[in-house]
Amino acid sequence: MDEEDPKEYRWETGYEKTWEAIKEDDDGFLEASIADIIQRAKRKRQNKKEYGTKLGMMRHLYVVLDCSESMSSQDLKPTRFMCTLKLLEGFMDEFFDQNPISQIGVIIMHNKRAEKILDLAGNARKHIKLLKSLNKTSLVGEPSLQNGLEMALRSLKLLPTHASREILIIMGSLTTCDPSDINTTIESLKTDGVRCSVIGLAAEVHICKVLADKTGGVYNIILDDSHFKDLLYQQIDPPPAALGLESSLIKMGFPHQMSVEGTEEPLTMCMCHVDSADEASKLTTGGYYCPQCYSKYCELPVECRACGLTLVSAPHLARSYHHLFPAASYQEVVYEKQSEICFGCQKQFNEVDKQIFECLNCGNYFCIDCDIFVHDTLHTCPGCATNPSTFQITQTG
């Protein structure tokens, strides 16, 4: 919220001599300078992350998808809609990987109506199956932003106060057809602490900008499909907690298999498939039993259908820890033969490596690729983790 968007138009900014950023080296080659630009671009993303803020960990996100006529436009290949679905598939997978105890719901807007096609749920497979079936949706009429927001709000309002509420709107249309004043909807979203982010596929629309600004979200317009992917994946990291977010202790169950040494488990049906038509529940052994009511589930995490207890396993919670305890950030230093090889991947440093990275906790040196790998994927500094005095320290400050 505090980053007041200095989004000027391109023609309002100063005159940039972009070609001067590229400099020839002594032999007249450009590689070194281009490598430098690539390096800087790689690192830019990580540096933006801020640490030490309270995060909304239990996220409840509604993806509001525009299914109007404008989504059939072919400026993204093959069409805007197909491209969006394809990217969303990857997004869902990654989202649940990084936020295992969060939930996503899907709402589509077409023909001036909003339709909830998936309630908040925490299972990536269900979402991806749904997205695959969505490509047959007819893209008709105009979207109604207000109807979409109202529908998401109705469901998000009922959530307990510790839940982080978010809406992500993917908007292809430049117009919205609303039944009443959308500003009142925006106000109520704001009072309920719902963070609304918008990704525009066409051009900037004033009302979307107002919506994102007022509710603390971000509003971005895509440049092309890879930029679209970047913007979408930015939503994966948990946002800072909303102001009204209360904290509480949540009762959770940690199921385990019911096995007694030496005996076979009884054949039982699981609760997750009990009423689904296409994948009927089968009698199986094994599975996870709710410790409160002993209903069986074949997958975790899930909310028990019988008693409402949230069932998770310890690694699910551990998967989210890296948002809270990130690896120590590295400092860029000029390479002056401090170390022969990168501590992580054992690569030999040579003249191409102008900058190397030093971990301030353990004092080891890393190459740029390891720096990115450690902070984007691994979340553990290999140097700190192999040193008895530092292996329990994470982010400093």
Added chain:
Amino acid sequence: MNNLELPTEKTAEFSSVDESSLVVIIFDSNPGQKLLRENPHLLTHCLDSIISFSNSHLMQKSQNKLAVMACHSRKSDFIYPGPGKPLDIRQVDGQYETFTLVEKTIKQNLAKHLAGESAMLNTESLLAGAIAMALCYISRLQRTKSPAFTLNSRILVVTGSSDSASQYMNYMNVFFTAQKQNVVIDVCALDQHLSLLQQGCDITGGLYLRLPQLQGLLQYLLWVFLPEPPIRQKLVLPPPVKVDYRAACFCHREMIDIGYVCSVCLSIFCKFSPICTTCHTVFKIPALAVKSKKKKIKL
């Protein structure tokens, strides 16, 4: 002479063959572990088994790659391929030069590594850190290989020390990363049962084996861990053990079935307490929490 050193320079050679496998062996040679404190000569036995295993792996396919790491309580090192240039090896007794190279390099570097160990022994080996290094190494090989070429990587941990909860977060981070990168983690426990590493095997689809007897180490390695993961389904291997994924509460370190989780820092407690001991958040009183819970069920 040596086509298993680094793929960066040698990718052209592989263009005709499109698949190979990399094994990173993490050998816990920490002299402080119980097993080696009681019988120091076991180190030689284990090392010989590991070298034979490495050679068998390299023998299976000429493109197969190998890395061996030694893990201690203070530092972990790659002992094969070691830093610097590979040793200059001539053929001895008609043995394939690569095998001689592997054996000599491993022994030489391990000796260097052990000599650097201080007299103060620490019983805890930092295995999570060694796995993290191995993952960095694997990710570099994956980055630099030619796109037409598939490299199946796995990590084999051979250890006699125990796993401690103090490395929990590091372990979990490396397991999830390995899962994401399709790296299989196999664990061969020489002495104690390792519950955390067993979880890692389960998460990444690897095998966990606690040796019934140490004498047969090489045989177990060759039977259980040498076949690649796709082939393993066709073999009769020790049955997978059920892994206990219950959580331990932060207050008493006891395994619990139903617990309370802090919504801010995800700490787990066995009883309701008004303040989180980890992040010092003050919670709402439980009566309200129960009420909102009910509302949610009604939905």
